[in-house]
Every structure is written in C-alpha cells, then in structure tokens.
Amino acid sequence: MALLEVENIDVFxxxxxxxxxxxxxIEEGQTLAVIGANGAGKSTLLKSIAGLCTPATGExxxxxxxxxxxxxxxxxPLGISLTPEGRRIFPSLTLEENLLVGAHSxxxxxxxxxxxxxxxxxxxxxRSRLGTNASGGEQQAAAIARALMSxxxxxxxxxxxxxxxxxxxxxxxxxxxxIVEQGTTVLVVEQDVNQAMKVSDRVQCLLDGRTVLExxxxxxxxxxxxxxxxxx
Amino acid sequence: MQWANAVVQGVILGGLYAxxxxxxxxxxxxxxxxxxxxxxxxxxxxxxxxxxxxETGIPPFATLLIVVPVMALAGWILQRTLLNTAxxxxxxxxxxxxxxxxxxxxxxMLELFTADNQSIDVGSLAGASIQITPNxxxxxxxxxxxxxxxxxxxxxxxxLAKTTTGRAMRATSDDREAAxxxxxxxxxxxxxATAIAVGLVGLAGVFLGVRTQFNPTFGDVTLIFAFEAVIIxxxxxxxGTLWGGIILGVAQVVGAQAFPSSGVLLGHIVFLLVLxxxxxxxxxxxxxx
Ligand SMILES: Nc1ncnc2c1ncn2[C@@H]1O[C@H](COP(=O)(O)OP(=O)(O)OP(=O)(O)O)[C@@H](O)[C@H]1O
Ligand SMILES: [Mg+2]
Numbered sequence: 001m002a003l004l005e006v007e008n009i010d011v012f013x014x015x016x017x018x019x020x021x022x023x024x025x026i027e028e029g030q031t032l033a034v035i036g037a038n039g040a041g042k043s044t045l046l047k048s049i050a051g052l053c054t055p056a057t058g059e060x061x062x063x064x065x066x067x068x069x070x071x072x073x074x075x076x077p078l079g080i081s082l083t084p085e086g087r088r089i090f091p092s093l094t095l096e097e098n099l100l101v102g103a104h105s106x107x108x109x110x111x112x113x114x115x116x117x118x119x120x121x122x123x124x125x126x127r128s129r130l131g132t133n134a135s136g137g138e139q140q141a142a143a144i145a146r147a148l149m150s151x152x153x154x155x156x157x158x159x160x161x162x163x164x165x166x167x168x169x170x171x172x173x174x175x176x177x178x179i180v181e182q183g184t185t186v187l188v189v190e191q192d193v194n195q196a197m198k199v200s201d202r203v204q205c206l207l208d209g210r211t212v213l214e215x216x217x218x219x220x221x222x223x224x225x226x227x228x229x230x231x232x
Numbered sequence: 233m234q235w236a237n238a239v240v241q242g243v244i245l246g247g248l249y250a251x252x253x254x255x256x257x258x259x260x261x262x263x264x265x266x267x268x269x270x271x272x273x274x275x276x277x278x279x280x281x282x283x284x285x286x287e288t289g290i291p292p293f294a295t296l297l298i299v300v301p302v303m304a305l306a307g308w309i310l311q312r313t314l315l316n317t318a319x320x321x322x323x324x325x326x327x328x329x330x331x332x333x334x335x336x337x338x339x340x341m342l343e344l345f346t347a348d349n350q351s352i353d354v355g356s357l358a359g360a361s362i363q364i365t366p367n368x369x370x371x372x373x374x375x376x377x378x379x380x381x382x383x384x385x386x387x388x389x390x391x392l393a394k395t396t397t398g399r400a401m402r403a404t405s406d407d408r409e410a411a412x413x414x415x416x417x418x419x420x421x422x423x424x425a426t427a428i429a430v431g432l433v434g435l436a437g438v439f440l441g442v443r444t445q446f447n448p449t450f451g452d453v454t455l456i457f458a459f460e461a462v463i464i465x466x467x468x469x470x471x472g473t474l475w476g477g478i479i480l481g482v483a484q485v486v487g488a489q490a491f492p493s494s495g496v497l498l499g500h501i502v503f504l505l506v507l508x509x510x511x512x513x514x515x516x517x518x519x520x521x
Contacts, residue, residue: 050413051412071417072409072412073412073415073416074417076413076415082413088407090403090407091407092402093403097402098403100396100399101399101403101411104396131406147413
C-alpha cells in the first residue's frame with residue numbers, strides 16, 4: 001500500500017481552479033520529484049497534502065486513511081511535514097527557536113537539535129541568529145530542519161533551491177541522503193529539473209494543474225521532459 | 233520640587249496604565265486584534281471585586297483569587313466562541329464584535345449598578361503613604377499598583393520568551409499559517425492569549441476600583457488610556473507598553489501641574505505627537521512579522 005495517495009483532486013482558490021483531477025502516489029521510503037513551470041500547481045498540491053488547501057473533489061489518503069477533513073495542525077502528528085515555499089521562517093524567533101517550534105507535536109524519532117546540527121553544520125553556528133537576520137541559505141536549511149523536528153513519515157519540500165546560489169543549493173541537497181536514510185519518504189517540488197532528477201526515484205511533471213508526464217529519471221529523455229514542462 | 237513630585241507621581245500612575253494596558257498589548261501582539269471591550273471588561277472586574285467585598289466581606293485582595301480566574305475563563309470562552317470566528321472574516325469584524333460587546337457590558341452594568349460612582353474599600357491602606365523626601369510622598373497603594381504593573385509586564389515577557397507555549401505564541405504571531413504547519417492549533421493559542429489578557433484585565437480592574445471611583449461608563453476612558461499607553465510604547469512590544477504607560481502618566485501629572493485641570497489633555501497631546509511623528513511608537517518591536 002502506498003504511504004500517500006492523492007486521487008483525482010480538484011483544488012480551487014475562490015473561483016479559480018488550480019488543480020484538475022490530479023492523482024499521485026508514493027510508496028514509503030521513496031523520493032518523488034514533482035516538477036513544472038510557474039503556476040503549474042506544484043505548491044497547491046503540497047498545500048493540499050499538508051491541509052492548507054482543501055480539495056473540492058477527490059480524496060487524499062495517508063496510510064490508507066482519508067485525511068481531506070483533517071486540519072493542518074493535526075496532520076503533523078500523523079507524520080506529514082511541509083517546508084513551505086518561501087521558507088516562512090518565524091522572523092522574530094532565533095533559528096534554534098524555529099527548530100524547537102518544529103518539535104511542537106512531540107513526535108519521537110531520530111531527529112532532534114543535536115542530529116540536525118550534525119546534518120546541517122551551517123545551522124549550528126547560526127543557531128542564536130534571529131530568523132529575519134539569517135541568509136537565504138540559512139533560512140532554507142532551518143526551514144527543512146524545522147520540518148524534520150516533527151520526525152515526519154513524509155517530508156514535503158517546496159522549491160528548496162529558489163533564490164539560492166548553486167553552491168548553497170548543493171550544500172542543502174547534500175543533507176537529503178541522511179534524511180532518506182532514516183526511512184523518510186520525500187516529496188520534492190522543484191523548478192530546477194536537473195536537481196529534481198538527481199535526487200528522486202520518480203518524477204512527475206505538472207502543467208496547468210494536470211500531470212503531463214511521469215516516470216523514472218533514467219527512462220525520461222531531456223526532450224520529453226522539456227516538452228512536457230513547457231507544454232510544447 | 234513640585235515638578236520632581238509630579239514626575240514621581242506620574243511614573244507611579246504609569247504603572248497602573250501599564251497594568252491596564254498589558255492585556256490589550258498582548259492581544260494585539262499575538263493576533264493583531266484591538267479589543268474595544270478591554271475597558272468595559274476592566275470595569276466589570278471592578279464591580280465583581282466590589283460586590284464580593286460588600287456581600288461576603290472577604291478582604292479586597294482576596295477577591296483577586298476569584299475575579300482573575302473568572303475573567304480568564306470568560307476571556308477563553310469569548311475567544312473560542314466570538315473572536316476566533318470574527319478573526320476569520322474581514323478586518324472590521326473583530327472591531328465590530330468587541331465594540332458591540334463593550335456596549336452590551338456597559339448597559340448591563342448600568343442596569344445592575346446604576347450610574348452612581350462606586351469604589352472598592354481597602355480601609356486604611358487607601359490613605360497610607362511613604363515619605364521619600366520632605367517634599368515627596370507616595371501612596372502605598374499606588375506604589376503597590378506600580379510594582380504589580382511592572383511585575384505583570386516582566387512576567388508576561390518572561391512567559392513569552394522562555395516557555396514552550398510562549399514560543400508557540402510568538403511563532404503564531406509571526407506567521408499563523410507556518411505555525412499550523414508546525415502542528416500548532418492557532419485557535420487554542422489565541423484562546424490562551426485572550427484568557428491571559430482578560431485575566432490580567434481582571435487584576436487591573438480590581439486595582440483600578442480600589443484606586444479611583446468608577447461607574448459603568450468608566451470603561452471608555454480606561455480603554456483610551458490603555459490604548460494610548462500601547463501606541464506610545466509601540467504596538468506589539470510589552471516593555472514598550474510599560475514605558476508608554478509611564479510616559480502617559482508623567483505627561484498627565486506634569487501637565488496638570490503646569491495647567492491645572494488640563495492634565496489628561498496633555499496626555500492626549502503626547503499620544504497624538506507620537507502618532508504623528510513616530511507612528512510605530514517609541515519602543516517598537518525590533519522585528520516585524
Ligand atoms: N493564494 C492564491 N489565490 C489565488 N490563486 C492562486 C493562489 N495561489 C496560487 N494561485 C494560482 O493557482 C495556480 C497554481 O499556483 P501554484 O502556486 O500552485 O503554482 P506553482 O507550480 O507552485 O508555481 P511556482 O513555481 O511559481 O511556485 C496559479 O495559476 C496561481 O496563480
Ligand atoms: Mg510554488
């Protein structure tokens with residue numbers, strides 16, 4: 001049985017439909033990359049899984065249970081954790097306090113301050129810095145670490161590389177193997193296709209709120225991805 | 233020497249304003265909600281204290297053991313029922329709801345207690361004072377109020393800075409949606425903040441009722457002074473609220489020394505000057521969410 005199943009969901013913002021009959025499924029321990037251009041509906045998909053958006057139709061199942069009506073704060077204890085687009089670090093809290101807030105649900109597991117500082121060494125030195133004063137890379141690392149503090153079964157990462165220098169992106173993605181090693185299922189959303197192909201077991205490409213291509217990175221040619229990505 | 237005395241008395245009066253404003257400041261800081269029923273709630277607490285003293289004969293300070301928990305519970309219920317819903321509507325909804333509540337409370341008090349001035353009797357403590365210099369004497373009760381005001385602000389600040397729930401409260405204030413993603417139920421955090429705020433209004437109301445005569449319409453001016461203290465100090469900053477209260481108190485008392493019967497007006501002028509030249513207040517929160 002898949003850990004997470006999204007079945008035929010439609011998601012709206014008011015009258016505007018952002019996702020059209022989208023389905024997706026991830027096995028436990030797998031890493032799935034969802035790619036797509038601006039406005040493809042990637043963030044909306046992640047927000048629907050985390051509970052910030054509610055599908056008008058269709059079903060989202062976690063561990064086989066329907067979670068459509070579970071509010072976001074009760075999905076965290078189930079083991080769903082989202083690192084949102086734009087990082088959303090709490091600006092008036094220090095980076096360490098940001099991490100501590102991430103442990104609000106008190107889910108036990110491998111991740112705690114010590115293990116996270118080991119995995120993200122750049123955070124260890126900056127722990128007492130206010131969120132607002134941290135650099136983009138520090139904020140992104142803190143946002144991922146904060147999400148891991150709840151020891152999730154599935155980690156949803158929304159555009160980790162956005163606005164970061166390539167070296168910093170490398171640095172942050174280098175933590176991913178350690179996360180996967182703990183058995184964590186990962187769903188990454190990326191515009192950076194190369195990065196997405198490198199880290200994932202499977203890729204799903206969205207265009208205007210629909211899936212237009214999916215498969216193993218090794219089986220998809222650049223041309224097919226490019227044409228799916230841009231819809232040409 | 234008269235001026236030095238005025239400053240001292242003003243600072244001490246500022247402690248009462250800070251005490252009255254603490255809850256207003258907390259509610260604004262945590263959920264950007266201006267509780268227009270704040271003043272009316274303080275007067276409700278003053279009447280509760282008065283009735284308890286008159287009917288049961290318990291000492292005035294013992295009434296706090298009843299008034300503060302009852303007010304806190306009322307705050308919690310208020311948030312869970314009316315205010316959480318109002319916060320999900322447009323920006324005007326919480327203003328209208330709390331304004332309506334203020335009107336209702338004031339009219340209920342007028343029905344129950346008439347418009348006559350009342351006060352809570354603390355016996356000899358009311359007149360007791362300490363001579364600091366030959367020309368300056370401070371009342372024991374006002375001094376106690378000042379100490380309680382400072383302690384409340386310091387305690388709240390410590391609570392927010394050091395405890396897990398306090399941290400969750402700050403996180404929710406920074407970014408409510410991101411806080412939900414951490415597993416925080418913002419409705420509970422808001423209810424807790426309002427419970428604390430209204431509990432503190434209860435404390436402040438009893439002190440107010442001992443210190444001055446009050447009647448049901450007294451909520452209006454209470455709200456205005458508390459609001460001015462919060463704005464002068466800077467929205468969302470608790471230490472700022474303490475300083476705001478002190479500045480307002482000093483402006484009023486020193487103002488009254490300079491222009492007898494115009495003290496309150498001078499307080500308003502200081503408030504307006506701050507609003508005009510430093511709209512973020514004199515001690516704004518370092519970080520804006
Ligand atoms: N809060 C919102 N209100 C209204 N429409 C929205 C909102 N958020 C997104 N949309 C719309 O929904 C569609 C999908 O947006 P979404 O943010 O999910 O795309 P995305 O794939 O994450 O894009 P990006 O790569 O730019 O982050 C877009 O057409 C967008 O304009
Ligand atoms: Mg997006």
